Amino acid sequence: MPSWPRGMNLQQTVDELVDPGLGTWDEQLVRQTFCQEDAEIILAIPVHTEMDDCVAWHYDKKGDFFGQFGI
Numbered sequence: 001m002p003s004w005p006r007g008m009n010l011q012q013t014v015d016e017l018v019d020p021g022l023g024t025w026d027e028q029l030v031r032q033t034f035c036q037e038d039a040e041i042i043l044a045i046p047v048h049t050e051m052d053d054c055v056a057w058h059y060d061k062k063g064d065f066f067g068q069f070g071i
Contacts, residue, residue: 017042023049 017033019026024047031039 018047018049020049023047 017026017030018024025043027043030042033039034042
């Protein structure tokens with residue numbers, strides 16, 4: 001999970017960080033949105049635009065959701 005988004009962000013979902021014309025990360029937007037360390041990690045993740053979007057989250061051993069953003 002990213003340590004924290006930078007500044008005021010309007011993005012609500014991951015697909016908003018993908019350039020729809022190229023099917024790759026919008027590198028400038030990712031770098032504007034996240035700290036350098038997180039941006040590098042995100043940009044290293046392959047983009048699969050042909051896959052359906054789904055809701056996913058990380059949870060603890062008890063199955064409880066946890067996150068820094070309260071999402």
